[in-house]
Amino acid sequence: MRHIISLLMENEAGALSRVAGLFSARAYNIESLTVAPTEDATLSRMTIVTTGSEEIIEQITKQLNKLVDVIKVMDLTEGSHIERELMLVKVKAVGLGREEMKRTADIFRGRIIDVTDATYTIELTGTGSKLDAFLEAIDPALIIETVRTGASGIGRGERSLKV
Amino acid sequence: MIYCQFMEATGAEIVVRCLAEEGVEFVFGYPGGAVLNIYDEIFKQNKFKHVLVRHEQAAVHAADAYARATGRVGVALVTSGPGVTNAVTGIATAYMDSIPIVVVTGQVPTPAIGLDAFQEVDTVGITRPCVKHNFLVKDVKDLATTMKKAFIIASTGRPGPVVVDVPKDVTAHLTTFEYPATVEMRSYNPVVKGHSGQLKRAVQMLLEAKRPMIYAGGGVVLGDASAQLTELTRLLGFPVTNTLMGLGGYPATDKQNLGMLGMHGTYEANMAMQHCDVLLAVGARFDDRVIGNPAHFAREQRRIIHVDIDPSSISKRVKVDVPIVGDVQNVLTDMLALLKQAKEKPEAAALNAWWTQIELWRSKNCLKYNQSSSIIKPQYVVEKLWEVTKGDAYITSDVGQHQMWAAQYYKFDKPRRWINSGGLGTMGVGLPYAMGVQLAHPDAQVACITGESSIQMCIQELSTCKQYRIPIKVVTLNNRYMGMVRQWQEFFYGSRYAESYMESLPDFVKLAEAYGHIGMRIDKPEDVEAALKEAFSPALKERLVFMDFQTDQTENVFPMVEGGKGLSEMILAEEL
Numbered sequence: 001m002r003h004i005i006s007l008l009m010e011n012e013a014g015a016l017s018r019v020a021g022l023f024s025a026r027a028y029n030i031e032s033l034t035v036a037p038t039e040d041a042t043l044s045r046m047t048i049v050t051t052g053s054e055e056i057i058e059q060i061t062k063q064l065n066k067l068v069d070v071i072k073v074m075d076l077t078e079g080s081h082i083e084r085e086l087m088l089v090k091v092k093a094v095g096l097g098r099e100e101m102k103r104t105a106d107i108f109r110g111r112i113i114d115v116t117d118a119t120y121t122i123e124l125t126g127t128g129s130k131l132d133a134f135l136e137a138i139d140p141a142l143i144i145e146t147v148r149t150g151a152s153g154i155g156r157g158e159r160s161l162k163v
Numbered sequence: 164m165i166y167c168q169f170m171e172a173t174g175a176e177i178v179v180r181c182l183a184e185e186g187v188e189f190v191f192g193y194p195g196g197a198v199l200n201i202y203d204e205i206f207k208q209n210k211f212k213h214v215l216v217r218h219e220q221a222a223v224h225a226a227d228a229y230a231r232a233t234g235r236v237g238v239a240l241v242t243s244g245p246g247v248t249n250a251v252t253g254i255a256t257a258y259m260d261s262i263p264i265v266v267v268t269g270q271v272p273t274p275a276i277g278l279d280a281f282q283e284v285d286t287v288g289i290t291r292p293c294v295k296h297n298f299l300v301k302d303v304k305d306l307a308t309t310m311k312k313a314f315i316i317a318s319t320g321r322p323g324p325v326v327v328d329v330p331k332d333v334t335a336h337l338t339t340f341e342y343p344a345t346v347e348m349r350s351y352n353p354v355v356k357g358h359s360g361q362l363k364r365a366v367q368m369l370l371e372a373k374r375p376m377i378y379a380g381g382g383v384v385l386g387d388a389s390a391q392l393t394e395l396t397r398l399l400g401f402p403v404t405n406t407l408m409g410l411g412g413y414p415a416t417d418k419q420n421l422g423m424l425g426m427h428g429t430y431e432a433n434m435a436m437q438h439c440d441v442l443l444a445v446g447a448r449f450d451d452r453v454i455g456n457p458a459h460f461a462r463e464q465r466r467i468i469h470v471d472i473d474p475s476s477i478s479k480r481v482k483v484d485v486p487i488v489g490d491v492q493n494v495l496t497d498m499l500a501l502l503k504q505a506k507e508k509p510e511a512a513a514l515n516a517w518w519t520q521i522e523l524w525r526s527k528n529c530l531k532y533n534q535s536s537s538i539i540k541p542q543y544v545v546e547k548l549w550e551v552t553k554g555d556a557y558i559t560s561d562v563g564q565h566q567m568w569a570a571q572y573y574k575f576d577k578p579r580r581w582i583n584s585g586g587l588g589t590m591g592v593g594l595p596y597a598m599g600v601q602l603a604h605p606d607a608q609v610a611c612i613t614g615e616s617s618i619q620m621c622i623q624e625l626s627t628c629k630q631y632r633i634p635i636k637v638v639t640l641n642n643r644y645m646g647m648v649r650q651w652q653e654f655f656y657g658s659r660y661a662e663s664y665m666e667s668l669p670d671f672v673k674l675a676e677a678y679g680h681i682g683m684r685i686d687k688p689e690d691v692e693a694a695l696k697e698a699f700s701p702a703l704k705e706r707l708v709f710m711d712f713q714t715d716q717t718e719n720v721f722p723m724v725e726g727g728k729g730l731s732e733m734i735l736a737e738e739l
Binding site for chain 2: 009010013014017018021025055058059062063065066068069070071163
């Protein structure tokens with residue numbers, strides 16, 4: 001099962017390596033991991049997308065909580081939540097294909113943020129599966145490069161992760 | 164925050180003053196370039212004693228043993244680079260057994276960090292997987308607070324080692340010294356009290372049990388909960404077993420104690436674990452050497468109550484029915500109060516039937532061995548040691564067959580008497596462990612039960628023992644083999660003894676003498692008792708005695724549960 005785990009930790013040197021080290025030492029999967037300081041600069045917020053059985057996810061949450069720098073851990077997938085990922089795709093855009101590419105980007109609510117005679121750079125946000133769908137919708141031969149941030153997540157409604 | 168002191172001090176002075184404020188008695192260490200400022204301050208003070216080891220690994224082991232034997236935080240001090248890498252084995256050993264120690268490490272000056280400076284390693288990076296927490300102090304203003312945090316983190320919750328890495332320039336910088344009485348950490352709040360609803364469920368379950376079993380681990384010893392465990396076990400009349408780390412948590416000579424369980428546990432303890440209907444696990448973690456194959460263990464239906472300070476130890480290898488997170492002493496105290504209020508009592512008829520079954524298992528006498536008149540049996544040496552020391556010694560061990568015989572045949576009636584590396588299984592700990600214990604308890608009898616292979620891994624510490632007149636008694640069960648390796652090779656590798664024979668052994672008597680100690684070589688069974696009596700006699704009270712017992716080369720440890728097998732699938736001595 002895919003789980004999105006959100007956590008707040010002290011924004012200190014080496015904080016990321018403690019989390020990454022825990023995952024590799026205990027052979028847990030990391031699909032993606034994003035981290036940045038919050039509105040309070042002493043705190044870092046991390047979103048980890050992982051997969052595993054219920055037992056493994058329970059262990060992951062407990063082990064994360066055990067890290068001395070970690071303040072709070074929440075499994076977003078336990079309740080209703082929103083996830084978003086940002087992707088930048090540089091594609092070949094020449095001749096007839098140039099207009100087609102723009103239309104496809106529009107359908108996916110993508111924005112073209114850089115243009116040359118032969119390329120477009122498209123910005124897309126959404127769930128991981130929406131970004132996957134866009135990549136499937138265009139001719140793979142046209143893709144020059146893709147950059148994805150990995151998912152960030154937040155609980156819906158009153159649900160929040162705060163100190 | 165309450166401040167104890169106000170004065171300007173260098174980083175080095177601050178380190179030393181913090182240790183003094185913490186009431187540290189001994190710092191085990193080894194000097195080097197990056198810690199010279201700290202050593203200069205140690206030279207100028209008399210609040211604590213520095214013990215100069217001969218290898219940094221031993222410094223950490225000795226600090227670890229000091230902590231195990233006293234319940235207080237052990238302290239080690241090493242230099243940067245190789246000082247740290249040598250200390251890592253000691254740190255990992257303490258981590259696996261949840262021992263509270265603070266290791267202060269020197270680091271190259273802050274501007275040199277990351278430039279591959281002389282004696283530089285990424286200490287925080289190297290130690291991260293084997294510490295409870297670690298710090299790199301880049302600003303002298305943070306030093307005192309960090310030291311306080313280190314002591315708090317090491318000794319509270321599930322204890323563990325904490326490393327404080329201090330760059331050399333930080334030890335020279337000046338700041339106002341303010342040692343905080345305590346430090347709040349918003350991210351660190353270990354649970355102490357057990358959940359009251361869970362406690363009630365647990366007590367109800369215990370009272371309904373027909374075939375109950377109590378399984379107590381190292382957490383009982385570390386949490387100073389032996390008295391509570393003993394009272395609870397006696398009140399209920401239930402059988403109890405101790406893990407390797409838990410020995411002494413419940414008196415070994417008491418009838419309700421079924422002995423150690425696990426890979427080399429007793430027949431009765433392992434059978435009772437497998438066949439009980441309600442299991443109370445206290446400060447134990449169902450590890451692979453204890454319950455064997457978890458799938459086999461789960462074949463029998465039983466309800467499990469698990470008390471542990473660390474939530475991540477619960478339902479890690481075995482699913483439990485009633486998890487109780489909390490300090491074991493608190494939880495057992497609360498449980499006792501509830502049990503005393505309860506109107507019901509455990510069903511006597513069922514409990515009697517269960518004890519009848521257990522006595523039947525016990526009558527197999529699984530620890531019986533064939534005594535010999537011509538060759539020394541290692542078990543016999545341990546039994547005699549127990550008699551000669553009246554069961555009241557502190558025993559350290561190394562790792563291997565001798566460790567298992569020590570655990571099986573020396574009956575520990577008190578906690579903190581059995582000091583060994585259970586989790587990491589570090590050969591070489593025995594001698595430095597004995598140093599730490601003897602320094603903590605100068606008047607106690609301290610023996611190190613070891614083998615001729617393990618003892619050579621930290622043998623240089625005989626020199627430290629000479630310097631500080633540490634009068635430990637080394638009991639070497641010398642079978643000229645890495646005994647446990649040999650045993651596995653005999654059982655599982657067609658007796659192909661690959662590299663497990665120790666050739667070219669030193670003459671241990673001469674070696675002990677060369678280090679300024681007393682050496683004895685014992686070849687015959689009839690001389691065992693006399694040698695032990697002499698070693699522990701008042702005449703040799705002040706001396707380290709190294710006893711080299713030439714033991715049976717082919718003796719094996721029984722019972723044995725093969726790796727991956729079920730707990731009740733034991734190989735017994737009589738079956739071979």
